[in-house]
Amino acid sequence: MKKLIIISCFLSIVGFVSLSFRSEKVINKNYPTLPKDSVGSTKAFMSVYKVLMSARCMNCHPSGNTPLQGDDSHLHTMNVTRGLDGHGVYSMRCSNCHQAENTAGLHMPPGNPKWGLPPANMRMVFQGRTPRELALQLLDPKQNGGRTKAQLIDHMANDALVGWAWHPGEGRTLPPMSRPAFAAQVRLWIAKGAYAPSAKIK
């Protein structure tokens, strides 16, 4: 009996640990190796930055614990808060209003099965970051959700919640370039050496 308890404790710990480290699937290298080119890499990142700082991306990567809303990125009405898992608190969970798909109509809640903010222990803030700060943050596995460069590209290119930004429902402006164009710039940024823009670039 004792043995059984110990084994089941061990198993649940293993389960917990693997859950909390659950990361994106392993991705083989999905970008070409190009000659290092700090100018070209930085230039590609600057177009990536414009997308990430557009309302559709930044609104769920706020500097505080309240998501943002609208093309003017105002604080989400109703005092919505992040919560530990990024999906709200108590009776204010994201999915209480946000469905698995956009609700039709102007000013109706947008939706996605994964709707939410990054979790409290991995906040992935975009709002207020300079290009240099954001580039370094995106490349740092301790701040990017444990992602390798290949996983970062895959996330930007294929993740369904990221993809929502290009299908945001009525009345919401799209990011400044298409998703394939965006993914291509991410790939280029990394393939040419993943340089962070100089601190002087705003």
Add this chain to the structure above:
Amino acid sequence: MITITVNGQRHDIEADPNMPLLWVIRDILGLTGTKFGCGAAQCGACTVHLNGEAVRSCVTKINRAAGQNIVTIEGLSANNNHPLQLAWNEMSVPQCGYCQSGQLMSAAVLLRENPNPTDQDIDDAMSGNICRCGTYQRVRAAIHKAAAMQTEGVKS
């Protein structure tokens, strides 16, 4: 045909899968305690529990509720004796009453997850429930009271 369980009772519903759960609850099942305020997830009047979560039934399609458990204000307790209902009554929280079943359903989730909420916890949980009559101060006081009653062992 979509089967849902409402307040412990199974119902087979003949309806468009896109029909809002609120319509089903009010118009098909005749449970009118849940209110329609805005129809846009903005006010909280239509809050019900879907598998224990305080969803807004005006934007929740019946499709999402298929095979799931729904609790409305009519099913919150057996005899209107949930600690929140007792505290609400004792402190005369409602004014016009329109928002109140939504307030109670939201507060019930808060108290279940946090038996001793602070003012901040109450704000975090309740600020999506709009009250046109401005009963917010009494809502907050009654939640504190219900929390105390719950700790003292008033059974729901």
